[in-house]
Amino acid sequence: MKTILNAVLTAAMLSQFVSVSGCHNLAPLMRTDRATIGYTTAIHDDLISLPPPKEKIVVAVYKFRDQTGQYKTSEQATTFSTAVTQGATSMLNKVLEDSGWFVPIEREGLANLLNERKIIRSTRLQYQAEGGQTLPPLPPLLYAGVLLEGGIIGYDTNLVTGGLGVRYFGVGGSGKLRRDKITIYLRLAAVKDGRILKSVSTTKSILSREVDLGVYRFVRVKRLLEVETGLSTNEPPSMCVLEAIEKAVYDLIVEGILDGVWELANPEDINSPAIQDYLKGKQKTGEMVAFDKEGNLAEIEDVKKPEDIEKSEPERVEDVEKSRHLGKLESDDAEKAGATQETALWPAIIERLLYLGVWL
DSSP states (O other): OHHHHHEEEEEEHHHHHHHIIHHHHHGGOOOOOOOOOOOOTTTTHHTTSSBBSOOOEEESSSSOOOOOOBBOOOSSSSSBBBBSSSSSHHHHHHHHHHTTEEEOOTTTHHHHHHHHHHHHHHHHHHHHHHOOOOOOOOOOOOOSSSSEEEEEEEEEEEEEEEEEEEEEEEEEEEEEEEEEEEEEEEEEEEEOOOEEEEEEEEEEEEEEEEEEEEEEEEETEEEEEEEEEEEEEEEEEHHHHHHHHHHHHHHHHHOOOOOOOSSSSGGGGGHHHHHHHHHHHHHHHHEEEEEEESSEEEEEOOOOOOHHHSSSSSOHHHHHHHHHHHHHHHHHTTHHHHHHHHHHHHHHHHHHHHHHHHHH
């Protein structure tokens, strides 16, 4: 009974100490940063470094929707918060303006715009009736020659999950990681005939990491020490959506230049570093990823293009015989490789765990 009373008194004293003097000491830790101009992605510099167009394109975006239909997951209760941002239309209009290639016009709030123009007309008519003066009519609304459609079509969670933990005599820590992926499709349609001029798609990974450290051990008899600390970092999904949109607009501009949808102010700018970097990156997408029957990564090889096949030399007779001999040897070793396949998986697992530990 005496021990319980001492614990209650100690807790009361600590609460009074925190309420009187602790708030002043903890105040510096609760300071927040000032608002900044905005988030700059890794693609933004490439987007604004594109060569200028011959003439800016007037473009309209009615709605760039979230087509995933996914909500945030919660272990405690059901939540109605969406997994991705619902402001992708505003992001797309800002990216189009920053690119220097487009003149975006207001279409998401078209009803509000038309209502405001009606108010202006009625006010001018009233002013004209009272003063007898005539005012010039409102200029017509600017119309677009092309439309941008599409949206966020995929939000895949837990594509890669992993963790690593070590504990020795009550002292240790653990780390976890997770990777999600968001996919965006963007298409350009001509208003005159409704033809889709170009369609592009981009993806962006969303990384999350958590590290925990803790101590749980007896330092003396009947004296237990327990310490826990941790840190988690998560990429904001809205910023990942913005980067994917910027990449989509960047690809759309370059693809439109290559296909003749629009023209450069200086035709020699086709050799600019921004366009050449895109072409080099596009060549890397010709890689084919091969998997075995169990779904494990087997190899990565380059896909031969038709022009490469035409340029290749015909096979000689000795090369054909050599390939047959190698094929026979591979077929003979198939059973031996299958028998040791399960044993060969352990080095790959250990290697991944070591890589995870270094990354954490």
